[in-house]
Amino acid sequence: MKALVYDRHGEPGDVLQLRDAPIPEPTFRQVRVRMIMAPINPSDLLTVQGNYGRLQTLPATPGFEGVGVVEKTGGGVLGWLRKGKRVSVANSNGGTWQEYCMVPAKQIVPMPDEIPDEQAAMFFVNPVTAVAMTRDVLNVPPGAWLLQTAAGSALGQMVIALGKLYGFRTINVVRRREQADAIRQAGNIAVCEADESMAERVQTLTEGKGASFVLDPVGGATGTAAVKTLGVGGRALLYGVLSGQPIEVDPRFMITGGHRVEGFWLTHWINQQNIPTLLRTFRRVKRLLREGSFKTEIAATYSLDQIREAAKHVQSAARGGKVLLKIAPQ
Numbered sequence: 001m002k003a004l005v006y007d008r009h010g011e012p013g014d015v016l017q018l019r020d021a022p023i024p025e026p027t028f029r030q031v032r033v034r035m036i037m038a039p040i041n042p043s044d045l046l047t048v049q050g051n052y053g054r055l056q057t058l059p060a061t062p063g064f065e066g067v068g069v070v071e072k073t074g075g076g077v078l079g080w081l082r083k084g085k086r087v088s089v090a091n092s093n094g095g096t097w098q099e100y101c102m103v104p105a106k107q108i109v110p111m112p113d114e115i116p117d118e119q120a121a122m123f124f125v126n127p128v129t130a131v132a133m134t135r136d137v138l139n140v141p142p143g144a145w146l147l148q149t150a151a152g153s154a155l156g157q158m159v160i161a162l163g164k165l166y167g168f169r170t171i172n173v174v175r176r177r178e179q180a181d182a183i184r185q186a187g188n189i190a191v192c193e194a195d196e197s198m199a200e201r202v203q204t205l206t207e208g209k210g211a212s213f214v215l216d217p218v219g220g221a222t223g224t225a226a227v228k229t230l231g232v233g234g235r236a237l238l239y240g241v242l243s244g245q246p247i248e249v250d251p252r253f254m255i256t257g258g259h260r261v262e263g264f265w266l267t268h269w270i271n272q273q274n275i276p277t278l279l280r281t282f283r284r285v286k287r288l289l290r291e292g293s294f295k296t297e298i299a300a301t302y303s304l305d306q307i308r309e310a311a312k313h314v315q316s317a318a319r320g321g322k323v324l325l326k327i328a329p330q
Contacts, residue, residue: 003098004307007059009050012311016048016062018304024102026074031082031105033089035327037121037301038066038096040314042242047094051244053265056094063096065089066327067111067121071100078105085110088123092267097304099328107270109282115289118298118324122154127285127294129266130158133237135166136273136281137264138213142167145206147198148215149226150242151190152179154296154322159215160188161293168213171205173198173226193222202229210234220245230259239264297321 003021006012026032044062046052056062066089073079087108095101111120134140140163148159151172160183163170172183173191183190191201202211210231216223217240224247227236238247238261249261270278288294299321302310307325314323 001099002304003061004063004304005059005061006048009048009055009058012045012048012062013308016307016311018307021061021098023100026072026079026102028074029076029079029105030074030102031070031079031108032072033068033087033101033103033108034071035066035068035089035096035099035101036086037068037117037327038063038325039122039125040310040323040325041065041125042240042314043125044094044097045311045314053241061095061098063094063098063101063325064091065122065124066091066096066101067117067123068096068101068327070108073105076105082108082110086120087111088120090124090128090267090270097307097325097327109286112286112290115286118301119289119295121324122296122322123285123289125266126153126155126158126296127288128270128281129239129264130155130162130294131281131284131288132266132269133215133239133264134159134162134168135284136277137237137262137269138235140166140168140213144168144212145171145202145209146213146215147171147173147202147211147226147229149173149218149222150216150240151183152176153217155217157296158288158294160186161288165293171202171211173222198225199229206231213237215239216247217242219243219247223247224249227259227261228253230257233258235260235262237262237264239266299323301326 001023004016005019006015070082073083090107091103152174171189174180180190180192211229214226214236216226219241220243301324
């Protein structure tokens, strides 16, 4: 089979190589998935660069999610039930950027025909994260103020959609003026860091009470400012570090305000949940995908041998949507 492999950390366009590799055989409770398509997420590129929270053992193949067909099972009830089905794959160890991927049977979800490959390929990293954080971890109530950074991202747009669906109010922080304009044109509240103070805007919107919830994947100065907008008893979830920098929190702020700052890692969350909780979350995501509430815009699709161009596209400031890898025809 063909696989994208890297032997050292560095810029994806420089270190990833398309190589021939043996087709793997599934062990007990594993399945082999013939991959159709996989997205290029920021977490994928950070892993290749060596800047993610958990790194692969080298040499390695990147890719934390995708869509494909279960071709072979190593045994177990779930594997046999999924054999021959088109499924969305969550591979916490990476490895979807190749023609065949090995994954535990419990980390695949059958996809209905009405969800196209492009959207099914992106089932886990953004949609499941957005639903899990807002509905399961924070359980944001109607009317509450939730501030999120990187709101122009695909996941940020999903949080906005969930706010409209469940009645909570979002304050959406972005870096660029054009992103803020697009969010406002859609009828939502936007804060452009280049133009205004996050703290002052939140105080005005919440009548001095502060945000009840914060979602931050950026860290650094942006994440620090976001956490400081929390009102008394507020909770913040940190689920990324796009800036590469830590946040700074004054202990006095935490002590006197009863604030909580927590981390969220999708893989850890999935491993901690019981089957009913996971099934409920997956059903919610499928419904939102079928209804179009979670539709992600596609900027471009590249083949595996075009990884240099694909990585460059993802890293551009105005990519216009998600970039996908077309791995094999269905």
